[in-house]
Amino acid sequence: MSDLTLVRIHKDYEGTLGKLMLGFELFCFTLELPWKNNVENMSCTPIGVYKYKKYHSETYKRECLMIMDVPGRSDIRVHQGNYLNETEGCILIGTNLGVDCVLNSNRALDSLLREIDSKGEFEIK
Numbered sequence: 001m002s003d004l005t006l007v008r009i010h011k012d013y014e015g016t017l018g019k020l021m022l023g024f025e026l027f028c029f030t031l032e033l034p035w036k037n038n039v040e041n042m043s044c045t046p047i048g049v050y051k052y053k054k055y056h057s058e059t060y061k062r063e064c065l066m067i068m069d070v071p072g073r074s075d076i077r078v079h080q081g082n083y084l085n086e087t088e089g090c091i092l093i094g095t096n097l098g099v100d101c102v103l104n105s106n107r108a109l110d111s112l113l114r115e116i117d118s119k120g121e122f123e124i125k
Contacts, residue, residue: 002022002115002116002117002120002121003022003023003120003121003122003123004020004021004022004027004052004116004120004121004122004123005020005021005122005123005124005125006018006019006020006021006030006091006122006123006124006125007019007021007125008124008125011034011035012034013034014034014084014100015031015032015033015034015084015100016030016031016032016033016034016035016044017029017030017031017097018030018031018032020093020112022112022115022116027111027112027115028093028094028095028102028108028111028112029093029094029095029096029097029102029108030091030092030093030094030102031081031082031083031084031087031091031092031093031094031101031102032044032045032087032089032090032091032092033084033087033088033089038071038072038073040072040073040074040089041088041089042088042089043089044089044091045067045070045073045076045089045091045124046070046071046073046124047124047125048070048071048123048124049121049122049123049124050067050068050069050070050121050122050123050124051067051068051069051119051120051121051122052065052066052067052068052078052119052120052121052122053065053066053068053118053119054066054113054116054118054119057077057079060079060080062080062109063113064077064078064079064080064109065077065078065079065112065113065122067091067122073089075089075090076089076090076091077090077091078090078091078092078093078109078112079091079092079109080092080093080105080106080108080109081102081105082094082098082101082102082103082105083100083101084100092105093105093108093109093112094108095107095108095111
């Protein structure tokens with residue numbers, strides 16, 4: 001099983017930036033909505049330890065990750081996207097950080113899916 005850890009590095013009223021670690025190595029960067037008391041479609045994912053699984057998303061027409069069993073939430077995914085207007089409470093990933101965005105999101109997601117198992121643990125700090 002692959003273990004992923006999302007370490008948040010900057011939070012403000014506009015959004016949340018993080019580093020996604022695979023084991024002890026920096027794998028990519030993340031972009032999420034700001035914390036808004038775990039309100040569905042408006043808030044970043046709460047701190048905790050969750051399970052993930054790979055699945056085929058009809059919305060994105062590709063494989064993504066589903067973060068499972070988040071209290072009070074459903075359909076939290078790790079998927080491609082560069083800007084906050086491309087998420088409704090999910091986690092966007094990219095190879096680099098830009099100004100208020102992540103870059104090379106599809107490349108980051110492709111690489112992540114190649115590196116991890118079909119199921120594993122996803123910790124958010």
